Amino acid sequence: MTTPSRVVRLTVDDVIHDDDQVLLRLGEPPSPVPAPVADLLLSWIPNRDNMNTATNRDSRWLFPGRRAGQPMHSDALSALVNDLGIPTTAGRVSAIREHVLEMPAPVVADALGYHQVTTAKLAAQAGSTWSRYAAGDHLRSPSGWIPGRTDDS
Template sequence: MKIARRPALSEDERLAALGRLLTDAEIPMRLRVAGVIVLLYAQPLSRVVRLTLDDVIRDGDTVLLRLGEPLSPVPSPVAALLLEHITNRGNMNTATNPASRWLFPGRRPGQPLGPDHLSALLNQVGIPIAAARGAAIRQQLLELPAPVVADALGYHDKTTSRLRNETGGTWSRYAAGDHGRSPAGWTPQRFNDS
């Protein structure tokens, strides 16, 4: 028996889902934040639930999320939602979790929320995780070179290169590496204007 996979969300569907998660206060805060991380940063729920408070970095008015290198900037409406979630995280009132560092604390002592449980909850509010991740990574690859996306989001570069080829991304000739320094033994050519 073959399991049918839902294709990635269209960009319009992804943006509509993002908008709903940012504005619909009827959806529990932890689901809104987890869903936004998936829809913006293409993170699997197994990684989302392993995020800690230390992975959210505040630098003045800027909020960054540690997913890979470099840190990923968090847009202001998402940053406000994320910071509100941190202030009011669920599962913190139990005797076993008062000092939990998990961004999404679970009910069991010292454990984060389970990814399968979180996936089921997100599906109930209309966020199909696999389709959402697929849409998010493909959008990233249309905007940035595959090696940059791989480093920033913690993906393997072969995965992002394969997905870039599938989506028809325009960065196929991007040369990964440190472009800030010259190759050994290379000196710039000088032109005499006189």
Template sequence: MSRIVRLTTDDVLHDGDHTLLRLGEPPTPVPEPLAGLLRAYLEDRPNMTTAASPASRWLFRGRRAGQPVDPGSIRDLPQEIGVPAQSGRTAAIRQLVLQMPPVAAQGLGYHHTSTTKIAAEAGSP
């Protein structure tokens, strides 16, 4: 969450019919229906009526002017709306290691031993 809250509106890119999120290079395609939700959120971000807010580029604006939201403030939100965070995280890393060498996941903060184990459990050589 600490990385997510540091995203700005400039990190959400539109390439024709595609929505991309700059999590690194190259930007990552955002699949539907998440892309539609992200576009709708950008059009109507909450808490944008205070004097300091209209110019805010933070995707998730904090209560303090010029600051993103505190990671602790949104850490539990996915669980509260019914998104099983640990299951989603596990599924995402499993899909990642099936698509690229486990050592590449080190760039995302995963140890190669962990990703090798996950790849083996997912049936990847």
């Protein structure tokens, strides 16, 4: 899950335009960007805000800030996105709730970089059935455990 604080740290080098496909490097491998968003992204790059000051002319930030050499503040980006009618916090929480309904909260926390308490609370609110999941390494046998005999052995 990519938060506004991570999005503002993207640079124009994180946007990969390869023939007919646009990819965004949010992690590895880069993620494909759907066509309507890709068009907006590609048209944004040459027309980015805050590029007129002498110290920002060569900025590589995808979302340059008002201060030279700094990206846009994450709160400013969230406000812009909210002004477009996209509720960033509600959307993020909704997405996490969907994940905790499909898999255990500790797994979601590890995968998305959230604290396990946060995902556990969202799982409880969403009515998740994974409440008895035991987090941890399930590949090792408990200490002192001896496998039982089967008919094959």
